[in-house]
Amino acid sequence: MNVPFHRPYITEDEINAVAEQLRAGWLTAGSRTAEFEDAFSRYIGCRHAVSVNSATAGLHLSLAVFDLQEDDEVLLPVVTHAATAEVVRYFKARPVFVDIERGTHLMDASKIEEKISGKTKAIMPVHYAGQPCDMDEICSIARAHRLHVIEDAAHSLPAWYRGRAIGTAGDTTCFSFYATKTLTTGEGGMICTGDEERARRLCVLRLHGIDRDAWERLRSARFWQYDVVEAGYKYNTTDIASAIGIEQLKKVELMWKMRRRIAERYTDAFKNREELIPYTVKSDRVSAWHLYPLDLNIDALKIGRDRFIEEMRGRGVGLSVHFIPLYEFTYYKRMGYSGKEYVNCRWVFERTVSLPIFPGMTDEEADYVIENVLDIVQAGRR
Numbered sequence: 001m002n003v004p005f006h007r008p009y010i011t012e013d014e015i016n017a018v019a020e021q022l023r024a025g026w027l028t029a030g031s032r033t034a035e036f037e038d039a040f041s042r043y044i045g046c047r048h049a050v051s052v053n054s055a056t057a058g059l060h061l062s063l064a065v066f067d068l069q070e071d072d073e074v075l076l077p078v079v080t081h082a083a084t085a086e087v088v089r090y091f092k093a094r095p096v097f098v099d100i101e102r103g104t105h106l107m108d109a110s111k112i113e114e115k116i117s118g119k120t121k122a123i124m125p126v127h128y129a130g131q132p133c134d135m136d137e138i139c140s141i142a143r144a145h146r147l148h149v150i151e152d153a154a155h156s157l158p159a160w161y162r163g164r165a166i167g168t169a170g171d172t173t174c175f176s177f178y179a180t181k182t183l184t185t186g187e188g189g190m191i192c193t194g195d196e197e198r199a200r201r202l203c204v205l206r207l208h209g210i211d212r213d214a215w216e217r218l219r220s221a222r223f224w225q226y227d228v229v230e231a232g233y234k235y236n237t238t239d240i241a242s243a244i245g246i247e248q249l250k251k252v253e254l255m256w257k258m259r260r261r262i263a264e265r266y267t268d269a270f271k272n273r274e275e276l277i278p279y280t281v282k283s284d285r286v287s288a289w290h291l292y293p294l295d296l297n298i299d300a301l302k303i304g305r306d307r308f309i310e311e312m313r314g315r316g317v318g319l320s321v322h323f324i325p326l327y328e329f330t331y332y333k334r335m336g337y338s339g340k341e342y343v344n345c346r347w348v349f350e351r352t353v354s355l356p357i358f359p360g361m362t363d364e365e366a367d368y369v370i371e372n373v374l375d376i377v378q379a380g381r382r
């Protein structure tokens with residue numbers, strides 16, 4: 001049997017919606033995109049949802065609306081996707097890494113304050129694997145130090161923190177609709193915010209700094225007229241992507257339940273094994289289960305993480321690692337970053353793998369993964 005790391009959950013609904021959109025003849029952002037934004041904001045319960053063509057674009061625009069400047073500092077977890085840090089570099093500002101917790105792999109809120117300096121402008125919590133960060137603690141630190149909170153919610157649709165949906169707490173929250181994400185449009189993203197003026201500026205910035213988008217202009221009498229009010233970007237989505245997004249959003253909780261079922265099956269199988277350290281979700285929050293991280297107890301094993309991945313791959317199971325710590329990359333090494341102080345990050349990185357988890361994954365596929373994990377660690381016991 002082969003179990004891929006991911007398989008998108010695309011049905012005839014998405015296929016028909018795309019065909020219909022292509023036949024309608026409007027391809028770029030238009031009424032479908034407005035409809036998707038509206039449905040998304042209603043689902044999350046946020047005031048404004050601004051669509052973009054990736055979460056990276058959303059994070060970039062979020063920093064732009066807060067006027068990040070050269071040499072400013074932005075706090076973010078040391079374990080995240082390259083995108084979270086690179087957008088800070090777009091401004092020649094400095095990403096300041098915060099260590100993670102071992103059990104949850106989340107940014108350790110108790111280590112944020114010691115990293116704040118006179119140059120700090122924002123905190124970018126990452127809801128790793130779909131699990132919300134300690135948002136009450138993070139928002140209260142941000143308030144005390146007058147910092148912006150930009151949530152990297154690329155993994156966390158849908159997710160809830162103390163009963164509140166992710167997308168309602170930070171100054172902006174950025175979701176990703178990349179191919180493997182919990183809602184996909186192939187590529188895409190959404191920025192949620194509660195502030196009307198900020199939402200308006202995000203809309204201007206996402207399309208060349210133009211004061212009105214193509215759809216809005218077409219419907220007005222002076223359709224040909226527009227103004228460029230600042231240097232913007234080309235970050236709009238398309239109605240083709242939004243047509244997919246609308247269909248995906250209708251089943252977002254169904255897809256989440258399918259992921260959660262796999263996660264429960266894994267946790268159940270791995271919880272009492274000495275060779276394994278199952279991933280922890282704190283009791284006051286609900287994970288989107290974008291990823292299922294599993295840490296190997298390498299002290300009880302003769303094999304390391306890399307060998308484990310090779311063996312699983314040899315048995316037809318696709319695994320991954322989330323993430324290579326940012327200080328491991330040449331670009332950040334060149335800037336002088338090192339892993340010395342990130343003790344928990346180093347501990348996790350030596351041990352962690354991400355198992356396949358996706359909606360539509362069958363019980364047989366999950367059992368095949370479990371069987372092979374247990375078989376390999378049993379054979380690899382010290």
Ligand SMILES: Cc1ncc(COP(=O)(O)O)c(C=O)c1O
Binds near residue numbers: 056083
């Ligand atoms: C934590 C995190 N942030 C941001 C991104 C970037 O998302 P996108 O590909 O939509 O730009 C990713 C993508 O995988 C991610 O995992």
